[in-house]
Amino acid sequence: MFKVLFQPDNVVVEVEAQSTLLQAADKAELPLNVTCGGKGTCGKCLVRVLKGDYLLRDDTVLGKAEIPACQAVVLSDIEVEIPQETKLVKHKVLIQKDNLLAEKELDLLAGYKFNPLVRRYEVTLPEPSLTENATDLNRLLVELKKHVSCSEIKIFLPALRKLAYALRDGEWNVSVDVAHIEGYGEIIDILPGKSKTDLYGLAIDIGTTTVVVFLIDLLTGSVIDKRGTYNKQAKYGDDVISRMICADEEEDGLQELQQAVLNSINELISEILVNHPHVERDFIKLVVCAGNTTMTHLLLALHPKYIRLEPYIPTAAQFPAVKIKDLGLPLYGEGLVINIPSIASYVGGDIIAGALAVGIEKTDELTLFIDIGTNGEMVLGNSDWLISCACSAGPAFEGGGITFGMRAMRGAIERIEIDNDFEVVYETIENEKAVGICGSGLIDGLSKLHSSGLIDRTGKFQTDISTNRLRQGDDGSEFVLVWAKEGGINKDIIITESDIKNLLRAKGAIFAGIRSMLKLVALEIYVIDKVLIAGGFGNYLNLDDSIKIGLLPDLDRNRYQFVGNTSVKGAQAVLLSTDAYQQSLELSKKVTYLELSVGNTFMEEFVSATFIPHTDLTLFPSLIK
C-alpha cells in the first residue's frame, strides 16, 4: 500500500501497488476530468507529481510537467497536484441571462390529472364473524375495489404478511398503498388505521453525464427537494458508446456500471435525507427513472451490447417494473422502480419524458422538440403524428474533441464577443478565471469567428488577417481566446481549425436530422410552429448565434422556447399521474422512429449543413437581410 497525497485539497488515500493516480483520485473522491474512460487517449486527466516515484505506461508523455493520471502507476508514497482544469467540479446551477431565453416553467403534471402511480387508500372493513368469515385478503379486496379502478389487484407476500396485524391494530381501518401499473393495481404496503406516515416518490433523470433526483410528496404532489450530481459512470467513459464497450469488454463491467449509477442515485438520496430528517427511507415507495436507452439498460443490468452493434437492437423498449429491493436501492424494498419506456436504441425514455413534459402529444401546433447532447435526439409532430430520430452530433457541444472544450462548469467560457480589432471579450461561469470553453461558448465563438471574418463558410481561418491572436500552432491555424496571463491554467486558451471542423460536424448533424424528419413527411422548415429545446445545454444557448451558424432553423425567434431538463420533469409527471404513465407507454409504441443510417437522405443533408450556415442560404432568409 502506498500513500497518495493530493494537492491543493490536501487529501490522502492509501492505494494498492499497481494502482494508477486516476484510481487513487477516484478513491480520494476527487473525480478527474476524463472523457476516454482512462485509456490514455483524451489527455484530460493531467496532474503534476510534486514528490515520489511513478511509472508511465505511455512513454510519449515522458518528461512533460503534467502527466495523465490514468497512465501513471504509483511506485512509492507520492504527492500530486491536481490543476484546476483537471478537476471535475460540480455542475453549475442553471442561470438565466438577459439575452438568453429564460427556461419556460412547465406544468408539474404536464397537463395530466393528479393520480400518482402510488396512491394511498384509507378503507374501513366490516368486522368478521363466524358467519361472515371471508379471509382478511378477500375482505380487503372487496372494499378496495370500490376505490381502485383497476380490473385486478395483486399483492405479494411481504405486504400480505402485514395484513392480519394491520387490520386488527387499526380496528378494521387500514391505509393501503397501491401502485397502478400495467393495467393492474399492486398493493405494496398496508398500514394500520388512518396512517399518518408520509408517502414519497423519486423522479430521477439518469443522464449520461449527470443524475438529477427530485423528492416528491405523493400525497400532495409537492416537490420537496431537487439534487443533481455527476453520473459516476463517467470514469468508464464519457459517452454511451464507451460505456457500452466497457460493459462488453471489462470483466464485471456491466455490474460496475450498474453500481456506479446506483451509487450516484444513492449519494443524492442521502444528501436529500440529511436535509429532510422527517423523511424516512421506508416512506419512499416509488422511483420513476427517465434515461436514454443505454442508461436504462445499464441501470437494470440489461446488456447494452446490441444497442451498439448494427442493426442497433436494444433488449427492450418497455421495461418491467422492478421491486426497489431487487435493484438494491436502500428505500422501501417492496416499492417499485418504473423506467420510462424508450422508442429505439438511441431515442430513450428521457426523450419520451421530454415529449410528455412539453405536451407534444396533445398540441395541434407542429412542434419540434430537440434535446442536444452527445446525440441530438428530436421528436417532430403534434397530436396526430410523431416522428423521432437521433443524430450522432458527437460530444463537441459537451466539450469533447475540442482542445479546450469542457462541460458547463466553473471557469468555463460561456459567452464570447470579438470586436473589430479582433480582441475578445468573454464571460465565464461564476466569473472565475477561464479554464476552458463550454458548449454555449463554442457556439458564440464559432458565430463570432465567422461574423468577424476570421473564418469562412467552410470554417477555414483567413490567415491573411493580421492579429497576434491568429497564429500557426502544432496542428495548423489557431485563434487565441484567452492569453495565459489572464486565464486560470497558465497557458493560452485557443480554438483550432480542427476544433471548428468538429463543431461544424456537430451542428450539421443536428440540422440534417431536422431536415430528414421534415422530408419524411414532405414538409418545409417554415411550417414548424414551435421549437422546444431541452437539456442543460439549452440554458446557455444564444439563440441568434445558434441560428447564424446553422445549428437551428431560421424561424421567428418567438417560436423558440427553452424548456430545461425535461427528462426529470417528465419523470415527475409520470410519478404524479397514472394517465401520464399510460401515455408514456403509448408514446413508446406510437412514435415513428426514423433510422438515419438507412438511405442517403441524412448524409446528403449533413454534407450541406456542415457549411456556415448551410450550402442553401435560402433556408436562412433572416441572415440574408
Next chain:
Amino acid sequence: MFKVLFQPDNVVVEVEAQSTLLQAADKAELPLNVTCGGKGTCGKCLVRVLKGDYLLRDDTVLGKAEIPACQAVVLSDIEVEIPQETKLVKHKVLIQKDNLLAEKELDLLAGYKFNPLVRRYEVTLPEPSLTENATDLNRLLVELKKHVSCSEIKIFLPALRKLAYALRDGEWNVSVDVAHIEGYGEIIDILPGKSKTDLYGLAIDIGTTTVVVFLIDLLTGSVIDKRGTYNKQAKYGDDVISRMICADEEEDGLQELQQAVLNSINELISEILVNHPHVERDFIKLVVCAGNTTMTHLLLALHPKYIRLEPYIPTAAQFPAVKIKDLGLPLYGEGLVINIPSIASYVGGDIIAGALAVGIEKTDELTLFIDIGTNGEMVLGNSDWLISCACSAGPAFEGGGITFGMRAMRGAIERIEIDNDFEVVYETIENEKAVGICGSGLIDGLSKLHSSGLIDRTGKFQTDISTNRLRQGDDGSEFVLVWAKEGGINKDIIITESDIKNLLRAKGAIFAGIRSMLKLVALEIYVIDKVLIAGGFGNYLNLDDSIKIGLLPDLDRNRYQFVGNTSVKGAQAVLLSTDAYQQSLELSKKVTYLELSVGNTFMEEFVSATFIPHTDLTLFPSLIK
C-alpha cells in the same frame, strides 16, 4: 460442549451446555415421538440414561427408570438408550390387505387436459435489420403470442437479461419457459436454440405430520420419483393448534416453523436428486404445494394467529405465486411456487386438491369426500353444488390422547380380533413386536370390544365379565391387548375407558359433520352415491368395523372407495394442467363452507353420534339385521 451417545444406534453428537436430551436427539437426527412440542406434558419422549449426569426440569419424574428427554438437561458426557416405542420411525409404505378396500388408482391428470403450468415454447424469430428494428423483447412477444393463449405475457428482469444472448446464440431460435398463472403468462426462462435441457416440477403435499414430494417431468408428464418424510415441524407440536401457538408465542417461532417445513422439503429434494443425477436443481422450475390452511400459511410465513382465534379468519385463501428464490428453495430461483387455494381456515388446499383429484366437481353422483386426520375435513356435493366442513375429531385416530396410541409406524397394532374367550389376536405393521396402537387398530379394537360385549354402547367396560385382561388400572377400567412379555416395550399395552371415550368423541365428530352437511341441504344419508376416503389412515381402515362403530355411514359397501393421498395427487394434476389450476381457484370460491360452531345442529348431532354406533339405530339398518 458435552458428548451424547445414543443407543442402540450408537450415534454420538456434541451439544452445548444447557441442552436437553430432546435437542441432542434432534441434532443426532434421531427424532423422538413427541406430541406436545417438548413441553413435558405428553410423556412420549421417554429415554433411559445409561451413564452420565443430567438435571430434570420436571421433578415429578425423579427416580423413574425412563425420563422424558425434553425435561433432561445434559450436565456431562452421557450415554442414553432410546426405547423402540419412543423412536419416531419412518412412515410405513402404504400396504394393501385382502379385507381392506384397495387404494383406487386415480387418473394422473384427474381428467384434465395436459397443459402444464410451466410449458416450453420453441420459437423462431425473424432476424432484425436496420429497417425491421423492433427490440428483442417485442420481437419475442409477437412470435410468442401466436403460441401462448394468455392475453398478457410478462417477463421479469432476470429472464429478460438472458434474452439478447439467447437470441443470438440460438441464431434467432429460442426455447421459452412460460408459467401460466392467474390469467397471464410469465416468461421465467429463455434458453438459446431448441433447448435440450429438461424441465421439471415438484408436486408437494405438506401434511401436518408428513411431507410428500413427487418429481414430475413437465415435458412428458411422467412421475420420476416419489418421496415422503416427517414434517420437521413436529418437534414444535403435533397438531396445527400447537404449531400456531408456537408461531405466536415463541420468538422467531413463525420463521422456525417455516424453515422446518422447508428443511423437510429440501431433504426430500436432495434424496431425489441423489437418485437422479441427470436432474439438475436449475431444471426444476415449478413447485405446486397442497397443504391445509395453517400449513400453507406457515410455508409462506403468513401469520396463522387468527386462524386459531375465533372467528377463525386466515390471512388469505388464494395465495400469490411466489418466486422460488423468495422462498429460499435451492431450485431455479425465477421459477414459481404455487399454493393450491383454501376454502376456509380449516378446509385447506389439501382438500381442494383432494376434491380435484377425485373429480367431485365433475360428477353427477352425490359424492362425499372425507379426509380423516386430526380434523375430519369433508366435501359433499357434485357438479352442481359443493359444501365443505371441518370437524375437530381430535388426534385420536393418529394416536394422540390414547395411552398407547401411535401413528401408523413399524410395530403399531393395525388389526385386532377378540375371540369368545376374550383372547386377543392382532397384527402389527411389518410384523414387529407390538409397541402401540395406530388408528386402524383402534377402530378394530373399539368395534371388537363392543361386539364381544366388553363395552356397552356408551363405551363403558362391563366389569362383570371375567377375564384377566379386563382389570382396574390407575385411571379406572382397562383392557390388556398385549402382555408385556409378548410385546416390544416391556409393559402391557392396554386400552383404557378414557381412551375409548376419546375414540367415541373422534368418530362422533366425523359422523356429526356428515349429518350436518346433509341437513343443510335437507338430504338423508342414504342418497349419498359415493364415499371417497382419503389420507394415509384410510389405507388401513377396516370398512365394516368403521361402520359398526358409527364412524362412517351405513351404506352399501361398494359405494366406498379409498383414494389414498389425494393431496399430492391434486397437486400433481395442477402442476400438469393449467385447467386443473383454474378449477382449483374456482373451487376455492365456489365451495360453500359450513362453520359447524354456528348454531346447535352439529352439537346435537355430535352428542347422538358418541354412542356405538349412534342413538338413532335406524341410521344403521345393516347392523340391525
